[in-house]
Amino acid sequence: MTVAFPDELFDAESGGIPNILSIVAGNLFGLSSLKNVRLLDVELPKSVVQFFPGPKFGIRELRKIAGTLENGRPHLGTIVKPKVGLTPDETARVAYEAAIGGVDFIKDDETLGNQKFCPLEDRVAKVMEALDKAKSETGRHVFYAVNVTGKYDSLMKMVEVAIRHGANMIMIDVLTTGFSAVQRIAQDPSIKVPLHIHRTMHAAMTRNPRHGVHTLVITKLMRLAGADQAHTGAAAGKMEKAVKEQRKVAQAARDDWHGLKTTFPVASGGIHPGIVAANFEVLGNDLVINAGGGIHGHPLGTRAGATAMRQAIDAWMEKIPTVEYAKTHDDLKIALKHWGRRYLRED
Numbered sequence: 001m002t003v004a005f006p007d008e009l010f011d012a013e014s015g016g017i018p019n020i021l022s023i024v025a026g027n028l029f030g031l032s033s034l035k036n037v038r039l040l041d042v043e044l045p046k047s048v049v050q051f052f053p054g055p056k057f058g059i060r061e062l063r064k065i066a067g068t069l070e071n072g073r074p075h076l077g078t079i080v081k082p083k084v085g086l087t088p089d090e091t092a093r094v095a096y097e098a099a100i101g102g103v104d105f106i107k108d109d110e111t112l113g114n115q116k117f118c119p120l121e122d123r124v125a126k127v128m129e130a131l132d133k134a135k136s137e138t139g140r141h142v143f144y145a146v147n148v149t150g151k152y153d154s155l156m157k158m159v160e161v162a163i164r165h166g167a168n169m170i171m172i173d174v175l176t177t178g179f180s181a182v183q184r185i186a187q188d189p190s191i192k193v194p195l196h197i198h199r200t201m202h203a204a205m206t207r208n209p210r211h212g213v214h215t216l217v218i219t220k221l222m223r224l225a226g227a228d229q230a231h232t233g234a235a236a237g238k239m240e241k242a243v244k245e246q247r248k249v250a251q252a253a254r255d256d257w258h259g260l261k262t263t264f265p266v267a268s269g270g271i272h273p274g275i276v277a278a279n280f281e282v283l284g285n286d287l288v289i290n291a292g293g294g295i296h297g298h299p300l301g302t303r304a305g306a307t308a309m310r311q312a313i314d315a316w317m318e319k320i321p322t323v324e325y326a327k328t329h330d331d332l333k334i335a336l337k338h339w340g341r342r343y344l345r346e347d
């Protein structure tokens with residue numbers, strides 16, 4: 001069923017997303033007279049949307065910086081793995097190898113913040129130094145999204161430290177931190193870097209098909225708050241969902257929406273070269289395809305893993321089947337032998 005609320009109920013200016021959620025996604029979930037209830041979508045009028053910054057950059061600006069505006073190919077991202085435990089020097093080495101191999105974007109994993117074994121300040125300085133070196137060798141720009149997830153005051157300090165050391169993207173786990181933190185950073189004119197938004201914990205409310213909140217709602221709210229890139233889910237991968245659903249969710253990040261800039265949808269989770277084409281087929285080319293284990297787990301290491309992913313992207317762009325392309329591209333050939341490949345059936 002569709003429920004309409006009067007506009008004046010919403011205090012979008014000072015209440016922001018917390019106020020919207022308290023109204024449309026509040027106590028209803030706990031009512032003992034309801035066995036199950038699920039929020040499938042939210043439609044917000046311009047009178048509400050106008051109070052939100054939306055993405056500062058959007059897909060077009062990110063493509064301009066990465067140099068992919070002309071060819072329109074999907075971006076390739078990686079998550080530094082193992083997810084925790086590496087020192088700043090080790091993290092920088094992985095980042096350098098991935099950059100040389102061909103990624104456009106590198107991110108911290110969602111559990112890495114400012115732990116003692118890998119302090120944020122030292123990590124950012126060393127990774128950015130490694131990416132500068134990679135740039136001087138390849139001419140390619142690579143984004144590094146630094147995870148500043150944390151309590152509000154330290155989060156703002158981490159943003160400042162990260163930017164001072166050259167960070168060119170900031171990452172936040174939105175559900176554990178709060179939509180307001182994203183909005184706070186997105187609307188700050190002095191913070192001139194894009195935001196990558198992770199949604200760890202989302203499945204606690206999005207997974208049950210009978211109860212909770214659909215990822216479509218989370219995606220719209222991430223865009224409203226200011227996500228330049230946001231995890232929207234993969235069509236093939238370790239956390240894949242129904243094809244039609246995933247397409248709809250990725251599209252919500254890119255559709256016209258009361259003049260807001262677009263959000264680059266990110267497909268992540270168990271991605272490897274053998275399922276790259278399957279994801280593009282469903283989710284399109286305006287997509288960041290993100291592989292952690294599917295890059296660093298390549299038998300020849302991170303650099304070859306990144307190259308194999310890039311080759312799978314090139315194959316797709318040249319409309320050549322991945323297996324065919326692999327015959328003349330060794331890193332891809334080894335990857336397909338290691339992980340196999342898969343196509344999707346529409347469901």
Ligand code: CAP
Nearest residue numbers: 079231233239268269270271291292293
């Ligand atoms: C992927 C990932 C991401 C999930 C998030 C992980 O790594 O870094 O956090 O994909 O899921 O830790 O699993 P791998 P979603 O490539 O090594 O699997 O995008 O669905 O929110």
Ligand code: MG
Nearest residue numbers: 079083109110
């Ligand atoms: Mg992760």
